[in-house]
Amino acid sequence: MNIVVCIKQVPDTETQIKIAGDGKTIATDDIKWVMNPYDEFGVEEALRIQKAKGGEVIVVGAGPKRVTESLRTALAMGADKAVLIEDDGLYGADPLAVAKILAAAVKPLSPDIVFLGMRAVDDDAGLVGPALAEFLDMPNLSVVTKVEVGEGSVTVQRPVEGQTLVLEASLPAVISAQKGLNEPRYASLPGIMKAKKKPLEVKTLADLGLDKAGKAEIAALTPPPARAAGKTISGETAQELAANLAKALREEAKVI
Amino acid sequence: MAGVWVIAEQRDGAFRKITFEAVSAAKKVADGLGTEVTAVVLGSGLEAASADLGKYGAAKVLYADSPELAVYSTEGYAAAVADLAKASAPDAIIFGASMQGKDLAGRLAAKLDTSAAVDCTALAVEGGKIAITRPIYAGKVYAQVAINAAPQIITLRPNVFDIVETGGSAAVEKVSPALGAIRVKQVEVLAEEGGKIDLTEAMIIVSGGRGMKEAANFSILEALASQLGGTVGASRSAVDAGWRHHTDQVGQTGKVVTPNLYIACGISGAIQHLAGMGSSKVIVSINKDPDAPIHTKADFCVVGDLFEVVPALTDEIKK
Structure with a gap:
């Protein structure tokens, strides 16, 4: 069973995001780049399935050269090979264009399963998984917390509002990972040493015969809307604090 | 057009x-x-x-x-x-x-x-x-x-x-549109325990963080939430400590929520958490540390011990 995991490199979630001088992109000078946390669940699940079923795990990333570090992290966790579609302009590109580019890189690998995170914690879109599935003509299973691989099929659990759906799909399929799927392993020191020698193929958009021109663009970035200054609730005892808070919520905020 | x-x-x-x-x-x-x-x-x-x-x-x-x-x-x-x-x-x-x-x-x-x-x-x-x-x-x-x-x-x-x-x-x-092949089948629906309202749809959320100290203490948040007709959420540290299920997590690697009222109890206010709940309509912070960053995001700040204030608030709401 061959498994591809698509990974994105994103700013660490601790990062204070600042808007760059062009007003359209973020300032990248102070950013620690990491593998998207949801993609880590995908890598982990792929490695667990590989252990049970055999086959290869190939990680695919798209973006500037720095994405190599995240691909090496996945290799250090245990993936066999990596492919980087290297292009400086891909970070922040239209997710639909990225999905098309990933599809072109993934297709020749003929995977049985494609994993990725259910969304990246930067653009928070979650568009790439279902779009990639469409471009690859595969079914998609989004935001899953449990995966069981059968013969030519896969069964997953997908939590939605107030219930969890059990879905079954034929393979090959695209599966996007949600927190709760597993506990991703850390790369071991021997793993990190081995990763340096594992194959990492670099491709360009020209190799894939595609460009990154998308149909959606960010016209401007703005800081989040400012909130009015808060009010400190007064009171000497817990009872007074609670009474004054309840009064404020009823009479001022009118939310209860 | x-x-x-x-x-x-x-x-x-x-x-x-x-x-x-x-x-x-x-x-x-x-x-x-x-x-x-x-x-x-x-x-x-x-x-x-x-x-x-x-x-x-x-x-x-x-x-x-x-x-x-x-x-x-x-x-x-x-x-x-x-x-x-x-x-x-x-x-x-x-x-x-x-x-x-x-x-x-x-x-x-x-x-x-x-x-x-x-x-x-x-x-x-x-x-x-x-x-x-x-x-x-x-x-x-x-x-x-x-x-x-x-x-x-x-x-x-x-x-x-x-x-x-x-x-x-x-x-x-x-209309009768063409559907094509549907390769995914829904085989079962597992109901969420107690018909809990999903955080993304909740109008009122009472959320707990590291200050809750242990899983059992969330019962006071459950009591308040139930009195308000709301649902209980949690910070990443509470989820990582194993006190709450990951579906309860609010924040950058959890759910982004926009309730009418968000009550943060014992949550310090890490940047990832503030990102996930910052667009709630009204935010209340209950934290005994006056310097906790959560207070800077709140509309109403209560500097006090949540183990005393939360039950007292539940009693007030009952009135």
Whole structure:
């Protein structure tokens, strides 16, 4: 069973995001780049399935050269090979264009399963998984917390509002990972040493015969809307604090 | 102008609240563009309910009645909507950024060779075009997005757009779009324990963090939430400590929530958490540390011991 995991490199979630001088992109000078946390669940699940079923795990990333570090992290966790579609302009590109580019890189690998995170914690879109599935003509299973691989099929659990759906799909399929799927392993020191020698193929958009021109663009970035200054609730005892808070919520905020 | 479309979301034969939010928001956009709203209803036995969408501003309903559409599937819905849209070429297709909508957007955009903006918090019409606002980096920054293709696919964050009853009525037209292969089957539905309201749909959330000290202490938050008709959330540290299930996590690697009232108890306010709840309408912080960053985000700050204040607040609400 061959498994591809698509990974994105994103700013660490601790990062204070600042808007760059062009007003359209973020300032990248102070950013620690990491593998998207949801993609880590995908890598982990792929490695667990590989252990049970055999086959290869190939990680695919798209973006500037720095994405190599995240691909090496996945290799250090245990993936066999990596492919980087290297292009400086891909970070922040239209997710639909990225999905098309990933599809072109993934297709020749003929995977049985494609994993990725259910969304990246930067653009928070979650568009790439279902779009990639469409471009690859595969079914998609989004935001899953449990995966069981059968013969030519896969069964997953997908939590939605107030219930969890059990879905079954034929393979090959695209599966996007949600927190709760597993506990991703850390790369071991021997793993990190081995990763340096594992194959990492670099491709360009020209190799894939595609460009990154998308149909959606960010016209401007703005800081989040400012909130009015808060009010400190007064009171000497817990009872007074609670009474004054309840009064404020009823009479001022009118939310209860 | 071929109009603004809304994809209605239904579960078990009833429209979900986000459907009315989406029709109301689409009506405003359609008015700005000088066009009309068409609602697309996919399901079974929904003809009578479909006409009701006129109340919120839909002029027309395209209703596909098929047992294959009774339960949502990405492929079935994407194929049906794409088939209908190719024939009518709408300017925009708007629906909820619910679990269903978030799943549908990418596949539909790929099918229609366009792009999508998801989880949007504001829509405006400027110079005959739809100006879209959506938070990114979990709300640390807001993006103004333009989609330079048609149809523009736009999904709306739940509980952000007001439901407006315009009192119109909609003409229902039955349609039979091509569905193609549906390779995913829903084999079972597991109910959430106690019919808990999902955090993304909750109007009131009482959330606990590291200050809760242990799992059992969440019972005081459950009591307050139950009194308020709300639901309980948690910070990442509470989830990582194993005190709450990961589906309760609010923040950048959990759920982004927009309730009317968010009560943060014993939560210090890490940047990832503030990002996830910062657009709640009213925020209350209860934390004994006066310097906790959560207080800077709150509308009402209570500097006090949550183990005393929360039960006292529950008693006050009962009064």
